[in-house]
Amino acid sequence: xxxxxxxxxxxxxxxxxxxxxxxxxxxxxxxxxxxxxxxxxxxxxxxxxxxxxxxxxxxxxxxxxxxxxxxxxxxxxxxxxxxxxxxxxxxxxxxxxxxxxxxxxxxxxxxxxxxxxxxxxxxxxxxxxxxxxxxxxxxxxxxxxxxxxxxxxxxxxxxxxxxxxxxxxxxxxxxxxxxxxxxxxxxxxxxxxxxxxxxxxxxxxxxxxxxxxxxxxxxxxxxxxxxxxxxxxxxxxxxxxx
Amino acid sequence: xxxxxxxxxxxxxxxxxxxxxxxxxxxxxxxxxxxxxxxxxxxxxxxxxxxxxxxxxxxxxxxxxxxxxxxxxxxxxxxxxxxxxxxxxxxxxxxxxxxxxxxxxxxxxxxxxxxxxxxxxxxxxxx
Amino acid sequence: xxxxxxxxxxxxxxxxxxxxxxxxxxxxxxxxxxxxxxxxxxxxxxxxxxxxxxxxxxxxxxxxxxxxxxxxxxxxxxxxxxxxxxxxxxxxxxxxxxxxxxxxxxxxxxxxx
Numbered sequence: 067x068x069x070x071x072x073x074x075x076x077x078x079x080x081x082x083x084x085x086x087x088x089x090x091x092x093x094x095x096x097x098x099x100x101x102x103x104x105x106x107x108x109x110x111x112x113x114x115x116x117x118x119x120x121x122x123x124x125x126x127x128x129x130x131x132x133x134x135x136x137x138x139x140x141x142x143x144x145x146x147x148x149x150x151x152x153x154x155x156x157x158x159x160x161x162x163x164x165x166x167x168x169x170x171x172x173x174x175x176x177x178x179x180x181x182x183x184x185x186x187x188x189x190x191x192x193x194x195x196x197x198x199x200x201x202x203x204x205x206x207x208x209x210x211x212x213x214x215x216x217x218x219x220x221x222x223x224x225x226x227x228x229x230x231x232x233x234x235x236x237x238x239x240x241x242x243x244x245x246x247x248x249x250x251x252x253x254x255x256x257x258x259x260x261x262x263x264x265x266x267x268x269x270x271x272x273x274x275x276x277x278x279x280x281x282x283x284x285x286x287x288x289x290x291x292x293x294x295x296x297x298x299x300x301x302x303x304x305x306x307x308x
Numbered sequence: 309x310x311x312x313x314x315x316x317x318x319x320x321x322x323x324x325x326x327x328x329x330x331x332x333x334x335x336x337x338x339x340x341x342x343x344x345x346x347x348x349x350x351x352x353x354x355x356x357x358x359x360x361x362x363x364x365x366x367x368x369x370x371x372x373x374x375x376x377x378x379x380x381x382x383x384x385x386x387x388x389x390x391x392x393x394x395x396x397x398x399x400x401x402x403x404x405x406x407x408x409x410x411x412x413x414x415x416x417x418x419x420x421x422x423x424x425x426x427x428x429x430x431x432x433x434x435x
Numbered sequence: 436x437x438x439x440x441x442x443x444x445x446x447x448x449x450x451x452x453x454x455x456x457x458x459x460x461x462x463x464x465x466x467x468x469x470x471x472x473x474x475x476x477x478x479x480x481x482x483x484x485x486x487x488x489x490x491x492x493x494x495x496x497x498x499x500x501x502x503x504x505x506x507x508x509x510x511x512x513x514x515x516x517x518x519x520x521x522x523x524x525x526x527x528x529x530x531x532x533x534x535x536x537x538x539x540x541x542x543x544x545x546x547x548x
Binding site for chain 3: 227228231232262263264268271294297298300301302
């Protein structure tokens with residue numbers, strides 16, 4: 067019995083060899099339980115060992131395997147080949163990032179943006195013992211929990227036309243991460259110096275695609291709009307300024 | 309980074325997905341918001357300057373009716389999208405319970421209908 | 436300074452968006468479509484003038500005009516930059532857009548007084 071197959075069109079970019087990415091077709095088995103990532107692993111194991119791509123957990127937690135699948139930013143471990151009927155399935159690197167090789171993009175800029183928002187609990191004026199506990203009520207946890215679900219997969223950056231057009235934009239995940247701490251009852255910062263900037267929340271024109279692309283339902287668009295209101299009130303009302 | 313490929317700017321990015329195109333349409337409604345304000349100001353100026361009949365004649369031109377038909381669609385689309393997006397910026401919590409988006413949107417659209425009805429009544433009622 | 440300005444511009448944009456959403460569709464429907472095609476009769480000039488006579492009404496009209504125009508200016512500024520890749524000309528585009536909105540508001544005040 068011959069197994070059904072589906073065609074993957076994979077963007078290959080080999081520095082020094084290719085001027086720009088070229089689509090290379092590969093036939094891979096079409097199995098109901100196979101995600102796009104399984105198809106890529108099949109290519110690497112059986113057809114062309116030189117194909118490069120990032121992956122780790124295969125279960126939507128590590129955030130490594132984000133790619134552009136048929137034009138949409140997707141986690142390839144959670145995107146099944148059967149979604150695309152008889153194919154072909156076009157697999158390209160995430161839009162908006164420099165391509166290092168094949169499907170591997172440069173994430174340095176993204177990592178720098180994440181750390182620029184001080185993604186930790188900022189406390190002022192105390193030196194408590196390391197054993198100190200900061201209890202939270204369920205409501206206090208609820209206030210930020212949604213924003214803590216981010217897996218840093220960068221799909222929201224790739225979906226955001228503002229970021230793709232202008233890489234100086236701080237971007238959805240970093241602002242959502244900042245809000246994860248701003249809305250935490252244990253945190254004492256509001257990160258206004260980083261967020262209330264024309265390349266941060268004021269650069270966003272609320273396309274809303276970050277939220278559509280997010281595989282973890284973080285809703286970065288909401289995080290940004292909420293901070294716009296916070297920042298606007300802080301700028302306008304003198305008593306809310308620190 | 310040596311040898312990394314940096315994609316060129318995609319000039320037609322807004323044609324790449326239906327949702328990008330809808331976003332750009334939403335933003336372009338602002339042109340007709342400005343137009344609608346200009347048109348209404350033109351009417352007020354005509355009232356003040358005694359040229360009201362001339363304004364009515366201009367408003368009855370087929371091309372002007374066509375422009376205003378588009379302006380009606382655009383301002384309507386603006387109203388729908390703008391009132392729908394409002395709950396994103398304002399998270400309302402009552403006693404720990406987050407008011408769901410559809411309630412805020414429903415309230416916004418009810419206010420829209422109410423204001424529209426009042427305005428129409430004020431303009432149209434016989435003196 | 437710049438970030439303070441962005442905050443005020445965003446508030447004007449948002450307020451203007453709400454005002455435009457609530458007021459404009461019905462006004463365009465009445466004065467731009469239904470009256471011109473003859474479904475409804477035009478109100479008399481005297482009646483409209485009387486409607487606009489109270490100072491509070493005139494002030495409200497000028498405020499609504501200003502908010503709607505700043506809303507439009509803000510969106511046109513960003514959309515022009517996104518559609519045509521003009522972000523590096525932002526200072527010029529911003530001055531033109533918000534300047535036009537300010538000019539329109541001044542004209543509205545002039546017409547009503």
